Amino acid sequence: MESVGVDEMSESIIPGLPNDLALRCLAMISHGYHGLLECVSKRWKHAIRSKDYAHLKAKAGWSGDWLFVLGSNNPAMWLAYDPDADSWHPLPAMPGPTSDEEFCRFSCASICNKFLVIGGCYIPRSTVWSETNLSEVNSVTVFDPFKKQWSSATSMSTKRIDFACTAIGEKVYVAGGRNSDNLQGLASAQVYDPHLDLWEDLPSMPFPLIDCFSISHGGEFHVVGTKIHNFRQDAYVIFNPLMRKWRVMENFEPICELSRHSTTVLGSNIYHILADGTVTVMTTDQMVWHELCAYPPVVLRGHNRQLRSFGFGFAASRKHIYVIGGLTLKYNTNNFTYVTVKLKTTKFCNITTLPLEWKDVKSMPIEVGHICGCAFLEEQS
Template structure:
């Protein structure tokens, strides 16, 4: 994939300097201007002396300028010339980013397609998607399911799950979970292994509270009972520690961080009964307690759920794909509004989608990917259908007086059911994250 970047027109350096664009970028005060246009140079003359990174500027200042651009622009920077191509991938560029201490905003998504299983990242500043390097252990023949993912301490963590031959429609008859944890570093753009969880698990709850990662429940294989074991990860110390176990073991659950508490939602318990009760862990007291009748449904598989700015949101895919928010004072879920139906070429009606991803970034909820059934006429009736995998993305501000959805640039080749999504939000004095389980 080409990362969705296209070359932009060159511009004379005399004009750039005259307009003060470089100074403005260094000071971080450019508004309403695409800064990439300021960073175009002539091709490097391989037979002669290397040209400056940016004509008229010392290379160290030019490097600082380039390092201020968010990750969504890196593809077009690499397309400018060979010297920039190698610079963006160099340790010098990594150190310049690291020196600034800012990694930008990231929205990470993994979908069922393409088969290579690459994660895709969105840069809201640039409005662009780009493909991450392949994650170790994932190939076109085997895929990763049942994992959890979070953004924490300026890293993406992908935890646990199981690996199985690539066959999205079918649940494997036999699988074994892993306890490995992989992290993606946005500064170096590389994957690496960190400390493993204490036990293997998949289909478990996970959330970030106070810069630490909490996991609970799940199962260790297709033939094992649900787990009650819970633990916490400190990314600074790179160490996992046990915490008090879940009061009721459960699998196929999801985790949400809300008001400094770890909510374990949905799933099934030992006797395979559906679970409407929510288990809540309070890290300050190191104790669990139960909240009955909080969850929306009595079915096994949870609908997409996430937290954003102190509120918990769910996409009710049994109720016309309605976005709902939990009101802790009322102890109930309140409707915000439906997700717009999907536009399908050749059909007048907009069918209801499923297998979406739901995640909060800043003050917006993003609905990503998913599938729809595309019906086809047969003998005068709509009897035949095929599955259309989506790469579309829409977003809204759920707290606005009138909720309006906007289209976000599509995910390119990444499409279909969302297996996992997470965000990293850039904030000056804190490490923040959001989570959605795979």
């Protein structure tokens, strides 16, 4: 439907208020309520779909908070969860992946009220997975929550998978990982400025690292990965953007227990879910893990055993940590086999309230399977 400008409407959006003030009132409401608001009247529907409305939200920076989730079922179908409205929304198809491919091993970041999907690879579903049939990319795809559309940004200079990526200030830092030309790993690093749409080379890490995980803390870029030199060895390095120097950390055993799909950062704390479902936390100044609670087991209708989930997404925002979707294995007593069950559930808890109490949010509209990527976009004040 073609957008209709507010000034083209003959009637008031809200009786008794000038249209510009009424539109501002509507623009302050979360995106997640759009479907409901559009049902109020034709005037509201036209106003919310107008270019004036989108421009006003963008100018004021009212993006709202969004949790973006991509599952392995459909490599182009991202879902967005609005915590304020407790509602899920499918995004327009992301350009690039097709239904015959799985898009994975990428990184994502939220910055300047935009959501970025960076690097990764495509794996044909019709072939047996191997490191030789990957199609790596160096692309950067950006979702604009105001325009509700994807666009392409300047690509990285290097194709990467399983690389470190994090946002610091208003820039995105990447380092390490690998590609088909560098199976032993990459030492190179870059920083992206979204305002200029420009990548800048950074000093290389002291050594190449594969299977990287990263966090930002204290304005620095922390990278954990594996160094390959005759044998595999964990390593932990930190980049200081002001000094533009890397330093190698010696005491890093607690950090190297992390994995990117079961770890998230909130403030100065790192949260991690162990294979048995135990939720642990570590403050970056103490470097010691503390057990918080157990993540609730999966209970399936008609199945009398409690099950554990895997392949889920783990993300944090404000005062909350979220566990999204995933899979579980259900034992079929009829033919004595295991069946993989895809989960649509999402649970969260408030980390400021102890003991932690897990609560359910609205279920995802579709079964997405293994979570390939998830990240929060938080509205910048």
